[in-house]
Amino acid sequence: MSEQTDVDREAAMARETVLRPHRHLFLRGIVAVLALTTPVFAVLYWLTIPGPGWPYVLVAHLVVIGATVVGVASFLNTTIVLRPDGVRERGFFGRTVHVAPGEAGAVILVHVYESSTLEALPQLFVATGQGRLLIRMRGQFWSQADMERVAEELDVPVTRPEEPMTMNQLRRAWPRLLYWFERLRFAR
Incomplete structure (x- = not known):
């Protein structure tokens, strides 16, 4: 029995993928x-x-x-770990979030224009069915390929607006997914 548990644990670790911010x-x-x-x-x-x-x-x-x-x-x-038991994010300030399979209710992958430029960077939002933000990945720190991997791992339909959005449009469409200071009208 103990040998089988060790084999299962090693197999789970082999399926673990660790994502890191841009080096x-x-x-x-x-x-x-x-x-x-x-x-x-x-x-x-x-x-x-x-x-x-x-x-x-x-x-x-x-x-x-x-x-x-x-x-x-x-x-x-700072990491995002993809495992069979879900996605775990350890943020810059040490906060750890675990999203179990089935816990995510919405995944939104949107391109957002940077302030005063025509460059749009991707942002991935993982939220509960009630709209509470679980994980946010911003293109300044994470690659789009990593965002796609997280979205694929969660097995939830991904909302992908066709056109890039400004911060104001994002604020109107999904205000609960933004940080408190980004919800303010004068913010970017």
Whole structure:
């Protein structure tokens, strides 16, 4: 009996697919932190090292390094896992959502225009039958292929508007799927 359980567990793990955000975002984030903090702290050290204030600069620098390490760890732990028992998302801030088979009532894959451009990026929304958002994948972070895999895994008919939408159109069509600040009229 124990051998069969181990075989079943290994078979389930073999069917597990882990999706991760675009890797280039990681490199861009690290470069941005270095580009912003290195000159600032270099000047602060230069100005304070002769005097008694440099330990405060060192503490501030260590706080920034610590926040960067936490951000890197959060990015590396952000995943969407496709498994036979459903889809599990671990978000950037550590929130974990599990969508069991049959729990998703709607899957919407829409292209949304970026602010003040003609470029449209895909967004995938997974919601309950009552319209409560479960998972959101935005094209800035996830590939369209990954979104298609999630939609296929959930086995729910996918709503695909033919034309890209503006944020205002998306807000009118599905307001409950947006973050609270995106529902405000003056937001993008």
